[in-house]
Amino acid sequence: MTARATPLTWLGIARLALVQVAIGSVMVIMTSTLNRVMVVELGLAASIPGALVALHFAVQLLRPRMGFLSDAGGKRISWIVGGMTVVALSGFAAAGATVLLGTHTGWGLALGVLSFIGLGVGISAASTPLLAYLAERVEEKRMAGAAALFWILMIAGMIVTAGVAGTLLDPFSPARLLAVTGGVCGIALLATLVAVWGRTDGIVVNAFRGTSTPDGRTASFGDTFRAMWEDPQSRRFAIFVFVSMLAYSAQEIILEPFAGEVFGMTPGESTRVAGMQHGGALLGMLIGAVGASRFGTLPRWAAAGCIGSAVALLALAFMPSLGSVGGMKISVFSLGVANGVFAVAAIGAMMGLTVRGKAGGAGLRMGFWGGAQALAYGTGGFMGAALSDLARAFLGSPSAGYVLVFLLEAVLFVAAAGIVLSVQGTSRTRGIAPIRRGIALSEPA
Structure with missing residues (x-):
């Protein structure tokens, strides 16, 4: 028999949505605020932040691999926390890269590339197991509502983050950029820990764990x-x-x-x-x-x-x-x-x-x-x-x-x-x- 975890309540779904809010908050800093600073304050070509944003999407082709690994180990909560940690560190590193671009373009670009690669890896590692965890624990009649709640809260979080960060960044200075970005990333990581506090991976049976091919080896x-x-x-x-x-x-x-x-x-x-x-x-x-x-x-x-x-x-x-x-x-x-x-x-x-x-x-x-x-x-x-x-x-x-x-x-x-x-x-x-x-x-x- 297949065992299923206890279905999430609406409060449980909302708490879990804090992870999605956290991801969206860091993303709006990296893909919007830093984009504007690079182009307007630093006078860089718009293609530079555009290429960095495209890079983080390309890296997310790792999502199937990350999902498979969370299936194989059955540790979705660990993947969510680990992935969000990478997202937060990447966000702060990207702010550092933006500041560095003003004085050392080469080093700034190198750190920027690593930061946006980290963002793509972190989102893949956190978001994919998060949605799998949600899908396994939401009753079918609540799936549309759960999806709406997740994305409405994420959009609201992005709007609030953009507004608050924009206010705190005036008047602009590199030190303010680092402080505001660090604050957003730290709060995002804290929100993730609150979202998953007390949660376990439950007893959902993993269909891909222990599977085998006709020759007897474990399926890759x-x-x-x-x-x-x-x-x-x-x-x-x-x-x-x-x-x-x-x-x-x-x-x-x-x-x-x-x-x-x-x-x-x-x-x-x-x-x-x-x-x-x-x-x-x-x-x-x-x-x-x-x-x-x-x-x-x-x-x-x-x-x-x-x-x-x-x-x-x-x-x-x-x-x-x-x-x-x-x-x-x-x-x-x-x-x-x-x-x-x-x-x-x-x-x-x-x-x-x-x-x-x-x-x-x-x-x-x-x-x-x-x-x-x-x-x-x-x-x-x-x-x-x-x-x-x-x-x-x-x-x-x-x-x-x-x-x-x-x-x-x-x-x-x-x-x-x-x-x-x-x-x-x-x-x-x-x-x-x-x-x-x-x-x-x-x-x-």
């Missing part, structure tokens, strides 16, 4: 990863995650420039437009969480969010020709709502597929899909900016470049909707196959 990471990829349901969901997140991430980097170049908005006005999208996303998360818990299925809600995002992007693509600022704002808010519905339902579906059919291997499966998400994020932002620039150069119009990107994103969202509905179709007849390439995913006695 490569064996189990191939088994995962050969399962149609797992593979289709990974493709869905990649395609949908590619569209999602491509829009983020061009939205404010679009508002500024096409509609002549000031930086403050375009930032408020981006805030409307984030507000819509929070509303969409609540709609998705409540709706998915009452009727329908998570894949269908994810598909609905994708279709809604596509419709909003199509509307946004028509706004330059209409010259409607109000219409543009409504489209952006609607895009945020649809994005929120899609995000919550997709994460909830991911959690459900992680544990459905058997009790273990949750870390590898969560890492498998998390790696697809990281790859999409890393390429999506670059793709959105690059395609916009290329279209502008060849079509001779700033608005034409943005319109082309919005239309391509809409196509990607429609494709993602079809893919996730096909995942639902396969899940009705079979779960994630427990045996592939002769690897028996057996449970210990």
Whole structure:
């Protein structure tokens, strides 16, 4: 028989979400605040922080490996704390690298590269076991709500961190940067310890522990990863995650420039437009969480969010020709709502597929899909900016470049909707196959 740990209460889910808040708080310092300091205060090329951010996404391709190792050892809590420690140290080191860039560019770049590699490794080591731990301990009816709670608290934490850190950094000085960043990283690590205090790894049986191949040897990471990829349901969901997140991430980097170049908005006005999208996303998360818990299925809600995002992007693509600022704002808010519905339902579906059919291997499966998400994020932002620039150069119009990107994103969202509905179709007849390439995913006695 498979033993299951006691399901988490809403309070338990909220406490565990502190880890996600901690990760988001350090990320906003490293990917936003330090980005601005490098470009504005230090006068560096924007490509330098851009490359560092892309590097940390590339490193997150380690997520499947980290998930597999947390499966094999069964020590998810240790992985969460260890990973968050690396994240916190990397955040402080990145602040040091930023200060060093002002006087010793070479050494500063070297430390910056190491810091962002550390950020990618730490997020992979903490976030992947965290989501696997959550998936193993949340009742299916609460999965959408748990996903919404995790991401709403993370976004709220990022907003608070950005606001408080921005206030404390004025007037700017290298010493203030180190002090503020060190404080954020220290609080993030403390919040993680509070989140996992008193928690154990429980008695969830790990399906990948002790598995073997036909020749009798213990199954390696490569064996189990191939088994995962050969399962149609797992593979289709990974493709869905990649395609949908590619569209999602491509829009983020061009939205404010679009508002500024096409509609002549000031930086403050375009930032408020981006805030409307984030507000819509929070509303969409609540709609998705409540709706998915009452009727329908998570894949269908994810598909609905994708279709809604596509419709909003199509509307946004028509706004330059209409010259409607109000219409543009409504489209952006609607895009945020649809994005929120899609995000919550997709994460909830991911959690459900992680544990459905058997009790273990949750870390590898969560890492498998998390790696697809990281790859999409890393390429999506670059793709959105690059395609916009290329279209502008060849079509001779700033608005034409943005319109082309919005239309391509809409196509990607429609494709993602079809893919996730096909995942639902396969899940009705079979779960994630427990045996592939002769690897028996057996449970210990």
